Amino acid sequence: MNVQYLKKMLEEVQKGKVSIAEALQKLKTLPFEEIGCATIDHHRPLRQGNPETIFGEGKTATQILSIMKKMVEKGNNILVTRMDRGKLPAIRRSFPKCRYDPQSRTLMFLCHPIREIGKGTILVVSAGTSDIPVAQEAIVTARMMGNRVDPLFDVGVAGIHRLMSQKEKLLSAHVIIVVAGMEGALPSVVGGLVDRPVIAVPTSIGYGANLGGITALLGMLNSCASSVCVVNIDNGYGAGYVASLINRL
Amino acid sequence: MNVQYLKKMLEEVQKGKVSIAEALQKLKTLPFEEIGCATIDHHRPLRQGNPETIFGEGKTATQILSIMKKMVEKGNNILVTRMDRGKLPAIRRSFPKCRYDPQSRTLMFLCHPIREIGKGTILVVSAGTSDIPVAQEAIVTARMMGNRVDPLFDVGVAGIHRLMSQKEKLLSAHVIIVVAGMEGALPSVVGGLVDRPVIAVPTSIGYGANLGGITALLGMLNSCASSVCVVNIDNGYGAGYVASLINRL
Amino acid sequence: MNVQYLKKMLEEVQKGKVSIAEALQKLKTLPFEEIGCATIDHHRPLRQGNPETIFGEGKTATQILSIMKKMVEKGNNILVTRMDRGKLPAIRRSFPKCRYDPQSRTLMFLCHPIREIGKGTILVVSAGTSDIPVAQEAIVTARMMGNRVDPLFDVGVAGIHRLMSQKEKLLSAHVIIVVAGMEGALPSVVGGLVDRPVIAVPTSIGYGANLGGITALLGMLNSCASSVCVVNIDNGYGAGYVASLINRL
Amino acid sequence: MNVQYLKKMLEEVQKGKVSIAEALQKLKTLPFEEIGCATIDHHRPLRQGNPETIFGEGKTATQILSIMKKMVEKGNNILVTRMDRGKLPAIRRSFPKCRYDPQSRTLMFLCHPIREIGKGTILVVSAGTSDIPVAQEAIVTARMMGNRVDPLFDVGVAGIHRLMSQKEKLLSAHVIIVVAGMEGALPSVVGGLVDRPVIAVPTSIGYGANLGGITALLGMLNSCASSVCVVNIDNGYGAGYVASLINRL
C-alpha cells in the first residue's frame, strides 16, 4: 500500500504532475512507518498465529468483552490472562464457545484451530502444588502459540528423587520452563541436569522473608547453572511466550 | 543535506534519469531518519549551541582526548564532566586553552563564545558546603548552555533564616535548582516560598542511614511542595540541562 | 494590605498619634510575613487563578464538603484529587454544578472560568491503558491551572512505531509529561526524540518485581536522556502542577 | 556448689569464725544479681503515676476488658492505644466513665486524678492534617503521664511562614515532639529554630515512594539539626512517653 502510494507519487513527479517541492514536502511529513519500515513487523503479537492477549487483571467483564469483540473481527485467537472466574458468565453470554481454565485463570477463544509450529516439546516443571497456577498459565500460553507442552509438577528440591525419576522427560524436552516459589532453587538443579535453555519463573508463593517472590527471583538470577534465564515474578505468560519463540527457531 | 539528496533524486526522476523502480528502492532502504523524520532533531545535544558532553568517569585521559578531538572538528563547545584533576595535564597538552573547575571536576573547551539564550536567571541553591561540587556541576552546565546562573550556597534548613534573608534572589529566579544531601528537605522549603519550577538534586552527602543519597532522593520525591521534580543522585549535570531547557521556553 | 497597615502605622507615628514604643511593639510582634515579606507570596496555590486543591484520599465526603465550603467563600476554583465515586452524591447535593471525572477520580468546581495563562501546549503521553488514570489526573490539573493540554495515550515502548508516528505532537509541545509503569522506559525514548523538558511520572502499574512502582521510578531517575526529571509514583497532580509552572515562564 | 559455699559460710557465721561484716562483704560481691537487685525497679511503667498501657491493635474487646479489669485492681490509671471505635460499647458497659478519643483511637480510664509532674510544657507539632491522629496519640500519652501539652498543628515546611509565626510557642516549650509524614522535613526546621530536645515521629502518611513512612523515618534520622532523635513510624505513644521522661528531669 505505502509502496503503491510512493510509486504513484514518483510517477506523477516523472510525469510532471507533481512538482519536486510538493513531492519533497510529502516525503518529509509521511508518518514514519509508512516508508520502507513496513518490513519491520510491528504487529508483533499477531504473526504466525500467535493469540491476541488481554491482561485481565483490573479490567471489568465489560471492558474485556469490548476488547474481545474488536479482536475477533480480525479473526485471531484470543487469550485472556489473570481473569477472575466471576467475569466468566458475562463473557460466556457473548462467547459461548470460550474455554476457561480456573487454575491459571485464563480464558481462550479460538477463531481458528491452533496450528502446531513448535519444533520440540516444551516441558513445564513446577516445585510445589501452590506453584501450579503460574505453571498452568505458561502451559496455556505455549499451547495457544502452537507448541506441544508437557507438565511435570510437584518435583521440588526438598525431595530431589522425584525430579530424578523423571529424567526421560527432562532429557527429551526442547525448552524447559521451571516454576518455583520459596527459595527458587529448582531451576539450578534442572539446569545442572540437562543442557537446554531453562526459563525460570519465580512465584510469590511462601511467607515472611520470601518478600512476595523477590527471594525466589534473586535466587534464580544467581543460579549456578549457566543455562538459566529469568522472567518476572508469577509471569507464567511471559515464560510461555519466550519459550514459544525459542521453540520455533 | 538529506533534503538535497532527496531533491536531487526527485529531479532525476523528473528528468527520467532514474527509473521509478530505482527511486522506490532507494527510498525504501534509506536509513530511517533520512526521510521526513529529519524534522525530528536527533542531533539533540548539538542544537542551539548546546555543548557536546563527555561523561569523564571511567575514561582514561587518552580516551577523553580522542573523543574531544573528534568533537572539536564539528566546531562545538565541549564539556567534560566528572573528570579527575589527574587527567588534566595530558588534556592541556592538546587543548591548552581548556578551563578546568576543580570543585565540580568539569573541563570546558570553547570553540566559539557561549551565546546567551536563557530567558531568566537560573538560581542554584545548595544546603551544605559538601553539596557544592554537585551544585557547581549544575552551574557550569547551565552556563555552557547559555544561561545566567546565580549561586546561593550554604542555606540548609537547620538555619532557615539564612534562606529567608535571601528572598530577593529566590523571587527573581526563573528556575531554581536545589542541591541537598542528608534528609533532602531544602527543596520543600524553597518550593513553599516561591512558585517556580524547582529541580531537586539529591546528593550522596551524609553517612549511615543516608544510604548513599537514597534518603535525600526519597525525601525530595515525597516533597509536600508540588513544584518539585527530581533528578538522580549527584546528577548536577542533568539538573543544569533540564533547567536550561525550561529557561529557553 | 499589609503595606496599607504599615503605611497607616507610620503615618500615625509621623502624626504623633502612636508613640515610638507602641510602634516598636507592634512591629516586633507582627507575624512574620506581615512585614516586608509580603512580597513572598505564601498563598502559593491561589496565585494566578490556580485552583485550591484537596487531597481526597482518606477524607470522608463530609470532610471534603466542609473544606470546599470554606474555600468557595474565597471565590477560588476547587480541585479535589483521589476522590472515590462513592463520595460524589453527597458533594453533588451541595455543589450540583461540580464535575467529576471517574477515570482520574478528580472533582472540579469552578467559581470563575479558567483563565488560560499557559504559553504553549502541554503534551501528556502515557504508555499503557492502565496508566491513563494517572495521566488523566495530570491533564485535569494542568487544565485547571490554565493550560492547553493534549493527550497522547497508549504509545508504550514495546511498539515504538506508535510513538514515532506522532512526531508532530511531540515536536509541537512546550512541555511533555510522560506517564509509564512497568519498566518506565518511555520518558527516555521521548527525551531522546525532542529537546523539551520531560516530567516523568512512574505509575504503580505492573506486578511482581515492579515493586509498586519503584522499578519505574528508578528507571526514570536513571534515564539516559538528560531532559528527564521525575515526580513521585502515581503523582499525576504534581506533574500537572510543575508542568504548569514551566509553561507560564 | 554455690549452695555449698553459702552453707559453709553460714556455718562459719554461726560458729563465729566469720564476722557478719565479712559475710556481708562476701555476699555483696557475689556475681551481680545476688543482692539488692530489688532496688532496680522492674515494674517500670507503674512508677510515678504512669498509666498502665494496653496496645489495643489485634486484641478483641473481650481481651482488652479482661486486662483492664486486672489492672484496675492495682489502682492505676489505664491507657489503651490503637483501639478501634467498634470496641468501645463493650468496654463502656464495664467502664462507663472511660473516655475515648476517636482521633488518636485512645481510651483512658482514670482510677485517680492525673498528678502533674512535668516541669515544662511539651509542644506537639504536626505537619499535615493527616498526621494529627499520631500527634494526638502523643498528646494523650504525655497528658496521662502528668504533663502540660500544647498542640501546634498544620505547620508543614511547604508553608514555612505558618511555623515561623508561632515562634513564641516554639521558644517556650521544654521538649518538642514533631510529627510528619511525606519527606519528614519538619523536625530539621524546628530543630534549627530552637535548641530543645526534638523527638521526631515519622508517619506513614503519603503514597508511592513514601514507602509506608520509611522515607520520613530516613529523613529524620539524617536530619541536619543535631537536636533531633527519632522513634518508630506512627509511634505517637513512644514519643509521648520519652518526652515525658525528659520533662521530669
Added chain:
Amino acid sequence: MNVQYLKKMLEEVQKGKVSIAEALQKLKTLPFEEIGCATIDHHRPLRQGNPETIFGEGKTATQILSIMKKMVEKGNNILVTRMDRGKLPAIRRSFPKCRYDPQSRTLMFLCHPIREIGKGTILVVSAGTSDIPVAQEAIVTARMMGNRVDPLFDVGVAGIHRLMSQKEKLLSAHVIIVVAGMEGALPSVVGGLVDRPVIAVPTSIGYGANLGGITALLGMLNSCASSVCVVNIDNGYGAGYVASLINRL
C-alpha cells in the same frame, strides 16, 4: 541592635526626617530576622558555651584550619569530629594546644574553660569494644557541652550479667546514651531496667546481614522499651548533643 535601628528609624519618621515611603521601603527590604525574630536564636550552636563543630570527614587539613581560624576569632571552643590522625600535625602547627582523641577521632581546642551546665550525669553505655569509637565521640561531645559523663563499656546483651552488675551507674544517671552494633538489642534491655531517656546509637559494627548498621538501627527503632529514641548510624556526636540538651532542662 535591630531594635535600636528600628527605634531610630521611627524617631526619624516622627521627626519628619524620613518620609513614610522611605521608611516603608526600608521595612520591606529588611532581612527577615532583623525584626522581632531576633528573639529566635539562630546562632544555635554558639549559645550557652556550646562548642562550634566542624565535621572533619572529607575536609583537608587546610580547610579545617581555615575554618578553625575564623571560629577562634569569635572566642568559642571548637570541636572537630571524624578527623583522621594524619591531619593532626598540620593543625598542631597553628593550634599547638589542641587536644586530639585518636579513638573517637575528635580534636578539641578550648578558647575558654568548659563551663559545667549539665544537671545530672550522662551515662554512655556501649556493647562491644568495636563500638567504643562511637561511644567516645558521644562522650567528648557531651563533655565539651558542659556535662559530667560516665562511660560504661563492653556490657553487651550476650553477657547480661555484666550490665546487671552495674546497676548503680544505670540508676544514678540522668540521661543514658546506648551505643551498639550487630543486633542493637542493648537499648531495649537498658530501657527496661531504668526509667530515664535512652538515646540509642546504632553502629556499623558487624558483618553480612548487619547491612552497615541498618539492622541495629531497625532493632532500636522497634525497641519494646518505650523510653528509647534513636539517632543515625555511628552518630555519636548527635547523641552527645541531644543528651546535653536534655541534661540542661
Added chain:
Amino acid sequence: MNVQYLKKMLEEVQKGKVSIAEALQKLKTLPFEEIGCATIDHHRPLRQGNPETIFGEGKTATQILSIMKKMVEKGNNILVTRMDRGKLPAIRRSFPKCRYDPQSRTLMFLCHPIREIGKGTILVVSAGTSDIPVAQEAIVTARMMGNRVDPLFDVGVAGIHRLMSQKEKLLSAHVIIVVAGMEGALPSVVGGLVDRPVIAVPTSIGYGANLGGITALLGMLNSCASSVCVVNIDNGYGAGYVASLINRL
C-alpha cells in the same frame, strides 16, 4: 519392599525364569530411589512417627479434607498448620476426633498415640503476648514429633527480670526455641545465659519499621550470641521441626 522386589528378581534370574536382558531392562528403568538408594529415606516426614503435615493457608476445607483422607490411609498422624477456624466444621464432619488449637491455628488428627522419642525438654520462650500464636505452632509441632515441650511466655527483654527469674527452666532445657517480634533481641539474651542450641523465630509482630518481621529477622541473624540460628519469619512449624531433630540426637 524394594529389597523384596530386587531379591525376587535376582532369584528369578538365578532360576533362569527371567533373562539377563529383561533384568537389565528392569534395573535401568526402575525409578531412582528403588535401587540401593532406599537407604536414603526419602519419605522424610514419615520416619519415626513424624506427622504428615499440610500447610493449610490458601487451601479450601475441601482440599484439606481430600489430602487428609489420602494420608489417613497410610496410618500416619496428621498435622494441619495455618488453618483458619472457619474450615473446622467441614473437617470435623469427616474427622470428628480431630483436635483444633485456635491460638496456633493448627489441627491434629492422631491415627496412633504419639511416641515420645525426644531425649530432653524443648523450651519454647516467647517475648510478647502477640508472639504466642507462633510459639504455640512450634509447641504443637514439637509435641506431635514426640517431645516434651515447656512453654515460657511473656519474658521480653524490656523486663529482663522476668526472664532471669526463670533460670531453672532455661538451664534444664535441651533445646530452646525463642520467638520474638519487634527488635528480636530475646534470642541474644537467652543465648548469653545458657549454652544450648537456640532456634530463633522472628515474628511479624510490630509496626512501622519492623518491616513485617524483617527487623526481628535481621536482629537475630546478627545476634552477638554464637549459639543462635534462625528460621523464617513466623515459622513456628520449622522451629519445632528442627528442634525435634536436634532433640533426637
Added chain:
Amino acid sequence: MNVQYLKKMLEEVQKGKVSIAEALQKLKTLPFEEIGCATIDHHRPLRQGNPETIFGEGKTATQILSIMKKMVEKGNNILVTRMDRGKLPAIRRSFPKCRYDPQSRTLMFLCHPIREIGKGTILVVSAGTSDIPVAQEAIVTARMMGNRVDPLFDVGVAGIHRLMSQKEKLLSAHVIIVVAGMEGALPSVVGGLVDRPVIAVPTSIGYGANLGGITALLGMLNSCASSVCVVNIDNGYGAGYVASLINRL
C-alpha cells in the same frame, strides 16, 4: 560401562557364582549415577565442544594456571572470564598461544578449532560504550561455543534512530542479547521490534539510584515486551551461554 558391570553381575547370579545376598548388597551400595542414570549427562559443560570455563575473579594467576593445565589434558578448549590483565604474563609463559581480550577481560586457549554448531546468528546489542565490556564477554562466550556473532553497539534508547536504522541486523538475527545499564530500557524496545528471544543483560553502569545495576535489572524484568528474559547483572557469560543453547535447537 555400568551396564557392563550390571550385566556381568547378573550373569554371575545366573551362573550361581554370586549369591543373591551378595548381589543385593552390591546393588544397594552402588553410587547413584552408576545405574541407568548415566544417560543423564553430568559432564554438562564438555558436551558438543563447549569450552571449559574458569571464573577468573578472585583467583591468582597460579591457581588459574593449575586449573588450565588439568583441563588441557582432556583436550578441551578453555575460556577464562573476568581475568585481570596483570595475570596474563604468567599464563602466557605456559600457554604462549592463548589469546586475551582486554575489553571483556577474557582469555581463550584453543586445543582444537571451534566447530560452528549454531544455526543462526546471535546479535549482541549494547546501549552505551560503557556496556561494551559485558557485551564483549557475551560475544567471546558465544563464539567459543560455536556461533556466528554480530555486534551492534552504542544504540541506546535516548537516540532511538540509531537502533531503527539497523533494522536489517535486528530482523536477520536468530537470538538477540541486549546489554544495557542505567534504566535498562533497550531490551523492551528491541523486543517490540522483532519477535525473537531476547536475552537481557543488565549492567552495573550508572551512578546514584542505579543501585549497582539493580535498577536496570528490575526494568528488564518488568519489560512490557513479552519476549524478554533476564540474566544476572554484568553476566555476559551467562547470556552468551544460554543464547548458544537456544541457537543450537
Added chain:
Amino acid sequence: MNVQYLKKMLEEVQKGKVSIAEALQKLKTLPFEEIGCATIDHHRPLRQGNPETIFGEGKTATQILSIMKKMVEKGNNILVTRMDRGKLPAIRRSFPKCRYDPQSRTLMFLCHPIREIGKGTILVVSAGTSDIPVAQEAIVTARMMGNRVDPLFDVGVAGIHRLMSQKEKLLSAHVIIVVAGMEGALPSVVGGLVDRPVIAVPTSIGYGANLGGITALLGMLNSCASSVCVVNIDNGYGAGYVASLINRL
C-alpha cells in the same frame, strides 16, 4: 535495705535464732539472681573446654597479642578468626607454637589438647570452591570445640550427582553444616535427603544481584526443607559453634 535484711539474717544465724537450712532457703528464694546464680554459667565460652575466641577483623597484631596473653594465663585454648596472614609473624614471635590456617584465616593456640566431646560426626558441605574459606572456618571452630568433622566440598546443586554419590557421608553425619553462596540452594537439597539438623551458612560469593550474600541468605530462610536453620552471611564460626552445641546433646 537488702544489706540490712542480709545483716539481720546473718546476725540471727550467728545467734542461732535462724537455722542454716532456713537461712539457705531464704537466700535461695530471694528475688531472682540474688543467690545461686553462679549456677547460670556466665562465663559461657569457657565451659567444657571451649576455646576463647578473638574476632581478628579490625584488630592490629598488637591488640590480638595483648588479648591472647591475658587469655593464655587462664589456661584456655585460643581461636582467632578472620586474621590476615600479615599479622602472623608478629604473633608467632610470642606464640611460636600457634598454628595458622590461611584458607579460613584462623589462628589456633592450644594450651591443652582438645578433648573430644562431640557425640557424632559434623559434616561440613560446601557448594563451590569459593565457599571453602567459610566452610573451613566452621571446620576449625568445630574441631577446636571437640568434634570429629568431615568436609564434603564442591558439591553444588548444578551438578547434583556429585552430592548424590556421597550419600554415605550424608547419612552417617550427626549434624550437617551447609555452606553456599549465589542462590543458596544446597541446604534445601541436603535437607531433603537426610533428616538431620542442617545449619545453613550463606556466603557473600557471587556478583550483581547476589547482594553480598543477601540472596543466598533469603533463599536459605525460605528453604522448602523444614530441617534447615540459618546463621549470618559468611558466619562459619557461628555455624561451627551451634553445630558443636547440638553435637554434645
